[in-house]
Amino acid sequence: EDQVTQSPEALRLQEGESSSLNCSYTVSGLRGLFWYRQDPGKGPEFLFTLYSAGEEKEKERLKATLTKKESFLHITAPKPEDSATYLCAVQAEGYQKVTFGIGTKLQVIP
Amino acid sequence: GAVVSQHPSRVICKSGTSVKIECRSLDFQATTMFWYRQFPKQSLMLMATSNEGSKATYEQGVEKDKFLINHASLTLSTLTVTSAHPEDSSFYICSASVGTPSSYEQYFGPGTRLTVT
Numbered sequence: 452e453d454q455v456t457q458s459p460e461a462l463r464l465q466e467g468e469s470s471s472l473n474c475s476y477t478v479s480g481l482r483g484l485f486w487y488r489q490d491p492g493k494g495p496e497f498l499f500t501l502y503s504a505g506e507e508k509e510k511e512r513l514k515a516t517l518t519k520k521e522s523f524l525h526i527t528a529p530k531p532e533d534s535a536t537y538l539c540a541v542q543a544e545g546y547q548k549v550t551f552g553i554g555t556k557l558q559v560i561p
Numbered sequence: 562g563a564v565v566s567q568h569p570s571r572v573i574c575k576s577g578t579s580v581k582i583e584c585r586s587l588d589f590q591a592t593t594m595f596w597y598r599q600f601p602k603q604s605l606m607l608m609a610t611s612n613e614g615s616k617a618t619y620e621q622g623v624e625k626d627k628f629l630i631n632h633a634s635l636t637l638s639t640l641t642v643t644s645a646h647p648e649d650s651s652f653y654i655c656s657a658s659v660g661t662p663s664s665y666e667q668y669f670g671p672g673t674r675l676t677v678t
Contacts, residue, residue: 483665494567494654494669495605538605542665547593547658549667553604 453478455552463558472524472555474539487538529559563589565657567670581641582673584655590635591657598651645677
């Protein structure tokens with residue numbers, strides 16, 4: 452069974468204080484690893500898809516990286532508007548189902 | 562990016578009644594749509610996967626007679642919660658995907674908050 456574990460569960464940063472969120476996964480043949488951002492009371496917003504180890508993708512202050520066992524979401528010089536829950540999910544080869552982690556709740560303090 | 566809408570955003574219903582939630586892909590045709598529910602401080606739990614024109618595939622533990630899913634077109638899927646009870650109160654979110662050989666991203670709707678009194 453596919454599993455996704457995210458850490459930490461919650462993270463509090465000062466504005467401008469860079470950090471990383473971790474997503475560890477086990478899957479029988481990775482088709483794709485996804486990062487989403489979710490604001491309270493809203494649906495997840497797509498950020499990145501990573502397909503193979505060594506791949507990196509960037510969007511503004513966010514950078515996602517992937518190894519064979521985990522993915523990191525690096526946040527550089529965060530701003531208060533980056534406060535949200537960040538979800539990681541994996542999809543196995545040959546399957547439509549996507550398995551989500553519980554998320555990391557990020558709070559950026561001005 | 563792809564846009565997915567859900568309607569209604571909030572609904573309150575009495576115990577024993579049925580509620581229908583619509584999910585639409587606005588600017589693309591979705592080969593597959595998914596329905597999730599999310600409890601506070603918990604991950605998204607997949608309820609079912611539906612492909613246009615075929616019966617939905619339900620996850621283990623999800624009652625297919627209680628949560629009726631219809632995927633009538635490539636842009637519309639509906640979830641009907643039949644004979645709702647207070648324990649069905651939750652945040653329901655749909656997603657839609659377009660599968661290509663090189664990508665398989667899901668785009669989510671804004672969610673529907675269901676409260677059963």
